[in-house]
Amino acid sequence: MAPPETTLDPAAEPAKLPERDEAPSMMTGATTVEDAAAPHSILDDNSPRAPKSPGEIFRVFTRLALQGFGGVLPIAQRELVERERWLTREQFLELLAVAQVLPGPNVVNLSLMFGDRAFGWRGGLAALGGMILAPWCVVMVLAVGYAHYAQHPVVAGALRGMGAVAAGLILSTGLKLVPALRRNVLGAPAAMVLAVLTFAGIALLRVPLFWMLAGLGGLACVTAWRRLAP
Amino acid sequence: MTPAVTVPVASGDWGAIFAQYLLLSLLSIGGAIGTAPEMHRFLVEQHHWMTNEQFSASVAIAQAAPGPNLLFVAVLGWGLGGLFGMCVTMTGILLPSTTLTLAAARWGEARRSTRGVQAFVMGMAPLTVGLVVSTGYILGMPSYGNPWLLATMVLTVAVCLRVKLSPLWLIAAGGLVGAFLA
Numbered sequence: 508m509a510p511p512e513t514t515l516d517p518a519a520e521p522a523k524l525p526e527r528d529e530a531p532s533m534m535t536g537a538t539t540v541e542d543a544a545a546p547h548s549i550l551d552d553n554s555p556r557a558p559k560s561p562g563e564i565f566r567v568f569t570r571l572a573l574q575g576f577g578g579v580l581p582i583a584q585r586e587l588v589e590r591e592r593w594l595t596r597e598q599f600l601e602l603l604a605v606a607q608v609l610p611g612p613n614v615v616n617l618s619l620m621f622g623d624r625a626f627g628w629r630g631g632l633a634a635l636g637g638m639i640l641a642p643w644c645v646v647m648v649l650a651v652g653y654a655h656y657a658q659h660p661v662v663a664g665a666l667r668g669m670g671a672v673a674a675g676l677i678l679s680t681g682l683k684l685v686p687a688l689r690r691n692v693l694g695a696p697a698a699m700v701l702a703v704l705t706f707a708g709i710a711l712l713r714v715p716l717f718w719m720l721a722g723l724g725g726l727a728c729v730t731a732w733r734r735l736a737p
Numbered sequence: 738m739t740p741a742v743t744v745p746v747a748s749g750d751w752g753a754i755f756a757q758y759l760l761l762s763l764l765s766i767g768g769a770i771g772t773a774p775e776m777h778r779f780l781v782e783q784h785h786w787m788t789n790e791q792f793s794a795s796v797a798i799a800q801a802a803p804g805p806n807l808l809f810v811a812v813l814g815w816g817l818g819g820l821f822g823m824c825v826t827m828t829g830i831l832l833p834s835t836t837l838t839l840a841a842a843r844w845g846e847a848r849r850s851t852r853g854v855q856a857f858v859m860g861m862a863p864l865t866v867g868l869v870v871s872t873g874y875i876l877g878m879p880s881y882g883n884p885w886l887l888a889t890m891v892l893t894v895a896v897c898l899r900v901k902l903s904p905l906w907l908i909a910a911g912g913l914v915g916a917f918l919a
Contacts (some may be wrong), residue, residue, distance in 0.1 A: 534850045551912055572804045577904030579805050582751065605845045609855055611762060611806045611834025613845045619835060628781040631839055635831075642804020647823065649798045650815040657794075660919045668889060668915020670793035671880040672908050673800045675893025677770060678873025682898065684866045691859055705867025707772045712783065716775035718762050723767075728860030734888045735852050735859070 508514045551656065556592045561626050561633035567591055568618055568637025573645075577676070579638070587621070647655055658708070692734045693727065741894050744785045746817050750768025751825055754817065763837070768866030769807040769830065773872040776813060787816055790879045797876075801908045807831075826841070 558564045570586030571586040572579055580603075586592045594602070606616035615638060656662040688698040704723060706716040744802050746754070757779050761772045773796065789794075795816055799809035807830065814826030850855050880886035889911055896902060 511770075540876075557826065574803065575805070576803050577800060577806075581805075597740035601846070604849050606838075608849060608858060609834065609838050609841060610765050611838060612765065612805050612829075613808060614805050616834065616838045616842075619838045623839055623842065629905055635835065638805060641806070641902055642802060643827075646799055646802045646808045646811050647815065647820075648811045650795075650823075653794065653812075654815065654819075661916045662815075663790075664919020665912040666794040666797060666918040667790065667879060667883075667886060667910050668911040668918065669801065669919055670790070671877060671886040671915070672893045672904075672911030673797035673887040674793065674873050674876035674880060675854075675875075675890040676897060676904050677796075677840065677876060678870060678890070678909065679894045679897035681866055681869035681871075682894070683872055684758070684869060687864055688866060691862055692855075693859060693863065698888065700910060701863035702867040702870070705864045706871050706874070709854055710871035711866060713778050715778070716772060716868075717760065720764055720766070721915075723862055724864050727863060728856050731860040732852060732856035735856055736912050737852075 556593075558593055558625050558630075561622070561629045564622050565633040565637040567593075568634050569641045572638045572642050580617075581619065583614060593625075595642060657725075692731050697730070715720055743787055743818050743840075746786050746822070748849055750784070751818070753823075754822075755771055755856075758826050760832055762830045762833040763806055764840065765830070766861050767806075767841075767868055769810060771865055771868035773809070774868065774875050776810075777875050778879045780813065781815070787813075793876045797908060800904055817829050883918075885914065 527670050534674045559564070567586060571582045574586075577584045584596075584599055588596050601612065602617050602620055606613045606620060609616050615635060618634035618638045619631045622630035622632065624630070626633070633721065653662075657666070685699075685702070688702065691698040693701070701723060705719060708719050708723070709716065752847040759774075761775060764775070764895050765772045777792055781789060781792050792813070796809045798805065801813050802808065811823050811832045814823035816822070817826070845854070877887075877890050880890050893907055893911070896907065
């Protein structure tokens with residue numbers, strides 16, 4: 508099953524694969540040869556296979572979205588690279604790298620870009636729809652149930668317990684991102700200070716996100732830009 | 738636990754909610770969950786449209802379901818105003834980032850290794866970490882007053898940092914603990 512952190516990729520490592528429980532053992536034999544030969548562009552004619560229609564994209568993305576509990580990205584990688592072979596591992600990583608730079612959920616951006624490359628905007632919508640429509644229906648059923656039974660003491664108690672676990676899951680996701688800051692061009696101490704200041708500003712002082720990103724984020728980006736000077 | 742008093746969403750508020758989610762879509766640099774503290778600030782602290790508990794429960798429900806984490810936005814929308822609220826928040830959070838991705842993906846692809854893009858990625862990475870930790874802290878708010886819930890939260894962190902376990906099992910266990918406490 509997918510670890511929860513994979514939906515929240517450390518932006519510090521744009522080309523890092525989500526951690527997986529199982530080794531990528533399917534990536535052997537002819538696939539490896541094809542991967543090695545694949546040039547560094549996204550979804551070109553050398554892709555191992557190609558989706559036949561937006562409908563097929565919709566079906567495959569629905570299937571992979573419904574398997575992703577706590578993170579769809581590792582499932583997307585397994586289904587698109589190993590099962591369907593619509594992308595090589597390198598192409599997947601490149602799509603992910605671009606998806607991380609753009610605002611919005613990474614896995615949603617990745618789906619859109621994949622579909623768009625294959626069939627233009629119709630493909631993009633098919634991938635996006637496949638990624639969110641079926642899970643949306645599941646979530647809606649749960650939300651209706653919650654609204655209906657929220658006043659029931661046992662249900663309310665169960666949800667408090669689930670909320671505590673959800674908080675712990677996301678907290679651990681954040682803590683697992685900390686080691687990646689060591690490789691940040693800003694330097695580990697400065698990156699840690701920025702992370703702590705963000706926490707203090709957002710969680711404790713409740714500074715609006717826009718000002719935090721524009722102020723502290725702007726400062727961090729300018730500093731990183733200077734450090735990256737050739 | 739007595740239900741906390743919340744203010745119902747007035748029909749004139751939907752424009753502000755939609756605008757807020759449009760903005761958050763463009764600010765979601767570390768994934769949608771990093772914008773949860775801002776949603777909490779807006780929905781719970783500023784407007785009292787939902788309680789801490791409802792907010793945390795909404796995210797927990799989305800985490801127990803398959804699919805992208807983004808769908809917690811749908812559950813929050815449902816809490817604000819049913820199907821209509823759900824469509825307002827989901828459209829708001831998806832429209833700008835989706836449009837930008839379709840428009841700028843090729844541009845970003847060609848420039849992803851340039852100094853400017855690298856500086857953006859490197860500069861924003863520490864803030865992303867701070868935002869995700871903030872989300873965890875804020876979702877824990879209903880648990881801090883109850884030693885059992887706090888212990889559940891701490892234990893979840895300890896387990897997650899050591900072993901890989903599907904979040905589904907952990908959330909189910911948390912539900913059992915909470916039901917037992919009730």
